[in-house]
Amino acid sequence: MSEHRGIWVYSENRDLILELLGKGSELASKLHTRLTAVMLGHDVKDQAKELVGYGAQKVIVVDNQQLQEFQVEPYLSALTQLTHEHKPELLLIGSTKRGKELAARLAARLNVGCVPGCQELKTDDQGRLVAERIVYGGNAIVTQVFRMKPQIVTVPRRRFEKLEYNAESQGEVIDESELQLEPAKTEIVEVKPVETVETKIEEARVVIGGGRGFDKKEDFKILDELAQILGGQVGYTRPLAEDRKWFKEWVGLSGHAISPELYIACGISGVIQHVAGIRDSKVIVAINKDP
Amino acid sequence: MVRILVCVKQAIDVSQLKVDSATRRLITVDAPKKISDFDKNALEEAIRIREKLGGEVFTVTVGPEDAKTTLREALAMGADKAYLISDPIFENSDTLATSYVLAEAVKKIGPFDLILCGEASIDSFSAQVGPRLAERLRVPLITYVRKLSVEGDAVTAERGLEDCSQTMKAKTPALITVTKEINEPRIPSLMAIMKASKKEIVIWAAADLSIASEKVGEAGSAVQVLTVLAPKMERKKIVIKGETAMETAEKLAKALIQEGVVGR
Ligand SMILES: Cc1cc2nc3c(=O)[nH]c(=O)nc-3n(C[C@H](O)[C@H](O)[C@H](O)COP(=O)(O)OP(=O)(O)OC[C@H]3O[C@@H](n4cnc5c(N)ncnc54)[C@H](O)[C@@H]3O)c2cc1C
Ligand SMILES: Nc1ncnc2c1ncn2[C@@H]1O[C@H](COP(=O)(O)O)[C@@H](O)[C@H]1O
Numbered sequence: 001m002s003e004h005r006g007i008w009v010y011s012e013n014r015d016l017i018l019e020l021l022g023k024g025s026e027l028a029s030k031l032h033t034r035l036t037a038v039m040l041g042h043d044v045k046d047q048a049k050e051l052v053g054y055g056a057q058k059v060i061v062v063d064n065q066q067l068q069e070f071q072v073e074p075y076l077s078a079l080t081q082l083t084h085e086h087k088p089e090l091l092l093i094g095s096t097k098r099g100k101e102l103a104a105r106l107a108a109r110l111n112v113g114c115v116p117g118c119q120e121l122k123t124d125d126q127g128r129l130v131a132e133r134i135v136y137g138g139n140a141i142v143t144q145v146f147r148m149k150p151q152i153v154t155v156p157r158r159r160f161e162k163l164e165y166n167a168e169s170q171g172e173v174i175d176e177s178e179l180q181l182e183p184a185k186t187e188i189v190e191v192k193p194v195e196t197v198e199t200k201i202e203e204a205r206v207v208i209g210g211g212r213g214f215d216k217k218e219d220f221k222i223l224d225e226l227a228q229i230l231g232g233q234v235g236y237t238r239p240l241a242e243d244r245k246w247f248k249e250w251v252g253l254s255g256h257a258i259s260p261e262l263y264i265a266c267g268i269s270g271v272i273q274h275v276a277g278i279r280d281s282k283v284i285v286a287i288n289k290d291p
Numbered sequence: 292m293v294r295i296l297v298c299v300k301q302a303i304d305v306s307q308l309k310v311d312s313a314t315r316r317l318i319t320v321d322a323p324k325k326i327s328d329f330d331k332n333a334l335e336e337a338i339r340i341r342e343k344l345g346g347e348v349f350t351v352t353v354g355p356e357d358a359k360t361t362l363r364e365a366l367a368m369g370a371d372k373a374y375l376i377s378d379p380i381f382e383n384s385d386t387l388a389t390s391y392v393l394a395e396a397v398k399k400i401g402p403f404d405l406i407l408c409g410e411a412s413i414d415s416f417s418a419q420v421g422p423r424l425a426e427r428l429r430v431p432l433i434t435y436v437r438k439l440s441v442e443g444d445a446v447t448a449e450r451g452l453e454d455c456s457q458t459m460k461a462k463t464p465a466l467i468t469v470t471k472e473i474n475e476p477r478i479p480s481l482m483a484i485m486k487a488s489k490k491e492i493v494i495w496a497a498a499d500l501s502i503a504s505e506k507v508g509e510a511g512s513a514v515q516v517l518t519v520l521a522p523k524m525e526r527k528k529i530v531i532k533g534e535t536a537m538e539t540a541e542k543l544a545k546a547l548i549q550e551g552v553v554g555r
Contacts, residue, residue: 072432097452101434104386104419108426113387113513116417130517136414137305140317143517185431189447190458206553230553242471253416254471262552273306283552284526285543 004089004149007031009056010038010079011094012070016157020092021055023121023160028057030123033089036060040078042068045175052171055163060086063177069188070098072105077182080109088150090129092121095154103154114152115144121153129153138253138276158202158259201251206232207260209251209278212239213267213288217246223266232260237274252277293346293404293441295337297370298393298424301354301361302327302414315521326361329409331368331476333469337407338369338477340441347371349400353381353392359492366487367479373490374400378497380504385512386415390423392507395500397428404463405446410435410470421468431461437472 007028009020021037028035037056039048041063048059060082066074079102083091093103095117107114119141120132128145131153135142201207208227210220220234227234235251235258242250251258252274259280266287268274278284304323311318326334337348350365351374352358362373376396384392397406406428408421418434425432438449446465449458451472479487497504505511531546533539548554 097435097450100418101422101432104422105426105432107387107419107513108390108423111387113385114419115514116419134522135416135519136303136308136317137416139305139308139310139521140519141522142519144514145517146513147515148513186433186459186461188457189460191455192457193455194451194453262547262550279522279524283547283550285547 004087006034006036006058006086006088007090007092008036008038008060008083008088009092010040010099011096012040012075012098013094013096013157015162016094016096016099016155017051018054018162019157019160020094020155021051022162023155024092025055025163027090027121027123027129031089031127031129034058036086036088038062038079038082040064040067040075042066045173048173049171050165052169052173053165053167055169056171058172058174060174060176062179063175064179064181066181066183071184071186071188072098072102073184074181076102076105076109078176078179079106081179082176083110083150090149090151091153093152093154095156100154103152107152110150110152112148112150112152113146114154115146116154118153118155119159121155134253134276138272156257201233201235201249201256202258204233204258204260206230206262207235207251207258207264207278207281208232209235209237209263209265209268210240211237211265211268211274211288214240217244220246226264230262232262237268237271293340293344294402295340295346295348295405295407296397296400296403297330297333297337297348297350297365298406298408298420299330299334299350299352299361299365300327300409300412300420301325301352301358302412305413310521312521315523317519317521324357324361326364327409327412327414329411329413329469329471332471332473333407333409334365334368334370335474335476336439336469337405339474340405340439341369344441346404349374349403351376351393351396351400353377353384353389353396355382359494362492363487364479366490366492367484368477369479369483371490373492375492375494376496376500377494378502378507380497380502380508383509383512383516384507385514386417386419386423387513388507388511390420390427391511392497392500392502393420393424394427395502396495397424399495399500402464404444405441406430406464406466408466408468410468418468421466425466428464428466431465432468433459433461433465434468436467436469439467439469439473 036058115131238250253276263281350370411418
């Protein structure tokens, strides 16, 4: 078990990998180990330096045409081989849908554990990694430790801060582009990008939420207006999307998790599943008729 | 004719969970249980495919003995036959151990054209068991599917990712995890519930599947749970109230400017 050394970060999402480097640096110094970023893709070699600037002490690059677009099996086979060869003690993987699938399958191949969607990562006095995540529909937080290595966790967007870019940072770049990759088992027939509005809410500094307290869809105009004035976005509770079919997206446990500076919940009761998605907002204002 | 297996989990009904506010512990002892929400979508999809193409729908769960009620629910919805994989040594298994047991069961029940799972279970929400099972069975996997069709030996599936929606194709046998959007699960009629009581539930223990005891339960799990506690809500809890709506709004605006979150 002790032969496993080092912390690795990987995400196919650029912002997320920088955030993972931020958290990874903190953990690496606490665990007295080194931080490595894994870069998988095609024509990505020149991006390695940037990752060094954001905290990676080492960058492992696999530059291969088979990694041009994200397909799980080639990515998975690269990570599996690299992990076998270099034996990291901990892998932080970005908790996108692609990342969650990748992490689960990597854990299955390596026959180890995986804690998905970690809200917090700490070390305890025994030098163990303690992972925290939300369970039971937002009713509880479970804290877990691993019995074996490598330990795999996934981390959602906007959970941790990236470091300030430092152009002076020095780091080693290891080229592993010679790996033999597994072909994809599925075929991508069609890709349709989603409209940007659907993804932007996580980035908004101010979010105005609307719930079942609204009787008519037209009334949401006032929220749109308020959002515009405050430079924010409008979000909804799930029943408005699922039952009333007014909107496509919602905020909460099964929807978008947001952490704006200001969340104004209008006509929202604050049921636990909804609160799970807004808990990290700095200031929460609730406007409703509940005493 | 397609043979479809649906993996269902008996989950705690999280909307009915209670918390002991003094200790922040959850009261899970006699919390109501039910089929995990998205597993119902998986079942519904399997039944619809069978209605269209003919074939059989099997369902399997790894769980305690009382998970039989969960399986009866699945049979009432329309599954043809159910398997309960249950043994005291499975208790406290994590996703590594659970997927091992599930894979051994599938190998014994199989072969299948299609295996369906929920995107994630409502209580642990880990989205792990489906992908891990696909790895163990070495079959193609398509996750987060919201539209599915089967034609010959190929499945076509539409999935929604953060930045795009993708249409994917795979050869069967394949494993698919489905989201809530894929369909509206049927509510079984009284007739269907009565008929379900006559359908077969096969019960297997660890020995029936030659399960290695050191690979299941707490000892066989990779992850160890330290605590499960209700989250602390540390908020200022300020109530803003005025004589009129206008006055309330003004007070709120002032408070928010003071907090520095608006008016910059
Ligand atoms: C597995 C699962 C996952 C879920 N995930 C999510 C999720 O991710 N996100 C989510 O939002 N929900 C989720 N839900 C649903 C959730 O349980 C609640 O049903 C939902 O959040 C309630 O929405 P609401 O607050 O809009 O409605 P309600 O609970 O009905 O609240 C309406 C509010 O409007 C107020 N109101 C009414 N009239 C007025 C008025 N004239 N002026 C001011 N206030 C008024 C009332 O006082 C009340 O507070 C989930 C449920 C399950 C089972
Ligand atoms: N104990 C179990 N028995 C059968 N299927 C399960 C079990 N646990 C999880 N699954 C399946 O795996 C999916 C994802 O579960 P989870 O990894 O717990 O989020 C569920 O929706 C089920 O389809």
